[in-house]
Amino acid sequence: MTAVVGAAALLALAACSPDSGGGEEVDGLDQTAGSMASFAADEQFKATEPMSFSMLWTDWPELPVKDSWQLFDEIEERTNVSLELTNIPFSDAVEKRSLLLSAGDAPYIIPLVYTGEEKSFAASGAVLPLSDYEEYMPNFQKYVEEWDLRPMIDNLRQADGKYYMMPGLQEVSVPVFTLLVRKDVFDEVGAPLPETWDELRVGLEKIKAKYPDSYPLADGFEGASMLNYASHAFGTRAGWGFGDGTFFDEESGEFVYAGTSDGYRDMVEYFHGLVEDGLLDPESFTATNDGSGTVTEKFAAGNVFAASGSNGTVQEFSTALDETEGKGNHEVVQIAPPGGEAGQVVEPRNFWNGFMVNSEAKDDPHFIAMLQFLDWLYYSPDAREMLRWGVEGETYTKSDDGKFTLEPDYSLDGFNINPDAPTDIEKDLGFSSQVLAGSTESRALKESYNSPQFVEYIDSVLSTRTPRDPFPPAPLNEAELEQASLLTTTLTDTVNTNTLKFILGERDLSEWDAYVAELEGQNLQGYLDLVNGAHQRFAESNS
C-alpha cells in the first residue's frame, strides 16, 4: 500500500508542473478530416472515413474487457470509429491515469473522470479546455438546456474561465449513499421509517430498548459517509462532501467556513448525543469498513439496524442476513436522507463521471470528428440506450410507453434482469459497462434497469426532498490554488480530527470556542478572503 501512496504523491507533484499554454486562439479547429460538415443534436454521427481513437479503459476485475465485445463492433458500425484501448486495472486506475498524463503517454480519450479530478491536469495543460469546443457538441448543449444544468456547468470553470472536462449529465440526481435501515425491526418496535434525524433518534431509542446490547446506528466509512448526507439537513457540509470547507451564505452573499458554522455544531452535538446514549456504534466512526466488512458483519449479527450504504450495499447486507436470519426474515430498505433544521434538504444536484481529452489530440487530423464522436457517444439518447441495453430488436425491445425489455436469450446479471438467460449483455457483450453506460442518463433510462426498490428511492427523494442550490463559482488561479491547498490541508485536518473527538466525547463540546480559535489561528480568515476574492473576480468578469 505504501508504494501506491508514495506513487500517488509523486504523481500528484508531477502533474502540477507549471506549463500553462495560454494562447487565446483556439487550436485544432482546422483538423476536420472525416468529420461531418453539419452535425446536429439527435443526429446519427458517422465519420466520413474509417478512423480509430485511443481510449483509456478501466478494467473491473469481475468484468474483464474482451476484444470480441459486441459493444465495440456496434460503435464502429454506427460511427465508423474503432477504439484502441489502453487497459488499466480498476484498483489503481487513478494513479495510472496520472502517470500516463504526466509522462505524456496518455490516450486521447480519458473517460471516468469525476468532477474535481481534472483540476491538476488542467493546470499543467495536459488536457484540453473543452469549453472552447462546445459548439461542436450539439447533443451536450441540448441536454444542458433541457435539464437546466448551465449554472452547474459554470461551476466547472477554472480560473481562466474554461472547463476542462465534460461531465456525465443526469436529468435527476439523488444521493448515492444514504441511510439503509432494517424495516422489519423498525416495524417490530413500532417506529416509523424516519423522515428526520430526530425521528431517527426516537426509532433508535426504541430499538435500543428492545436490543440493549446493540449499537443500532453505524457508518462504516469513518463517519465520512453519514456526516456527508446528514450535513445538508443541518445546513452545512461534512465528511466526504466537506470538500474545501467553504459554504455559501445566501444572506451575506459571501462564503463562510462550514466547519465553524452553527449548523456544523448542531450536527456534531446531535451525533455526540447518539454516542452518549449508546445509539451510535463508535467503532464505525473510527475504523474503515475494509475488505472484511465489519459493518456488514454487525448488520448480519443483529448488532446494527441502520447504516450508510448505496444501492449495492442493500444487496450486500441482505446476502449476509440471509445467512444469519434466514431468507424472508428481514427487509433492508434504502431511505431518503433524513431532514433536519435546514429542512428536508439533500445534497445539490450532481454530475456523474465524464471525460477529458488529452491535449495532444488537437494535432490529430481527425480532431473535430473526435469531438463529434464523443458528443454522440456521451450525450445522444440513441447512443445512451445502446450503451445500456444493446441493440434494439436484437438484445432488447422498447414498448411504445418507453418500457425496456430484454429479449429472453439475454440477461443483465448486474441488475438481476433475466438472470438465467445464456448471454449476459454486460459480461459477454460489453453493454451496461461501468466505463460508459452510467455517465449520462435521462430519468427514464435510469429507471429502466434499476430495481423497483431503487426507483422507489429515487421517487421518494425527488418528491419529498429539495436539493441544496449549487454555490456560485469561485475559481482560484494557480498561485492561489497552491496557497489554498496549503491552508486547507491543516484546516481540514483540524476539522476532521475534532469532529470525531467531539462526537465520540473525547473533547467536550464546551470547548467549541477554543476549537474555532484554533482554526482562526491557522489563518482561516486568510483562506476565506482568498475564496471570496475569487468569487468576486469571477462575478465581475462574467457579468
Added chain:
Amino acid sequence: MVTQNAMTVPAVSVGSGTSVGPRDTRGYRAFTAVNTVVLLLVCAVMLYPFVTVIAQSFSSPGAIKAGLVNVWPVGFNLDTYGAVAQNGTFWSAYGNTVLYTFLGTTIAMVLTTTFAYAISKPHLRGRGFLIGIAVFTMFFNGGIVPNYVLISALGMKNTMWAVILPGAISVFNLLVMKAFFESLPRELEEAAQIDGLGWFGIFCRIVLPLSKPVIATMVLFYSVAYWNDWFAAFLYLDKQELFPVTLFLRNLIAGASTTASEGAAAAGTTTAAISANIQAVTMILTIVPILCVYPFVQRYFVSGVMLGSVKG
C-alpha cells in the same frame, strides 16, 4: 519464513541437551519452555490469517460477509474453485507470471553472479567505481515518471522486458553474493589456475559448484520477488494479455477498499460485490506454487544468507 527459522532454536537445544553445561540448569529449561510457548504463539498469529483465507476459500459468500468464518469453512463448497479455474483471464495471467518469474530469475541470476564475482576480486581495476554505481542505486533513483519515460523510450513498454530487466540486479543480493565469493579460499582458485583453468573455467567449474547455498538462496529471493511483483507490471503494461496474476489479484482485492471519496466508494460497491470467497480462492491459487518452492530451498537458506556475514 520467520516462524520456521525461529522454530529451529528449541530443536537445537533439545538435540544437544546431553552435554554438561549451563543448558542443564533449571533456569535454562524454564527459558526453553517459555521460548517454545512464545514462539508457538507467534507461529499461530502468523498462520491464523493464512488459515482463515483457506477456510474462506471453501465457504459460502454469505457466511463470510456475516463474519461466521474463522478457521473452519462454513457452508462448504468447491464451486468457487471451479469458477475461478474456468476463468480464462486468470490462467493467462498465471501463465505470464510463470514466464516472467522463470525468465526473470534466470536472467537475474546470470547477471548477478557474474557481476558479483567480478567485483569480489580485489585486484580488479575500477572495482571501487563498479561497486559505487551499484550501491548508488540503492539510495537514489530517478522517480516514477522519469523511469516510466525511460522505459518507454527504450521501447520496452508493453513488453515483458519492462517487467524483467529493471529488477534484474538487486543490489542487496549482489552484495550478499559478493561477500560470499570473497569468503571462498583464494588458494582453491590459485590451484585451479596452476592446473590451467582460465577465469571462466574457474568460475564455472570451481566457484559455482561451491556456491550452491548462496545460489539457491538468490534463486529463492529473485523468484519470490518476480512472482510477487505487481508494481512494474502496473506501470509499464497496459495490455491485459500481458498482465501477471498479481495485477489480476490486486485488482480483485484492493479495488474493494477504495473509499477516499464518494465517487470512488460508489464505484467500489460493484467491486465489493465480488464475493470474498472468490478473492480467497484466487489468493490461495496465487501463493501456493511459490510457497512450494520454500521447502526445497530451506536447507540452503539459512547457511546461504549467513555464510557471507559469518566468515567475512
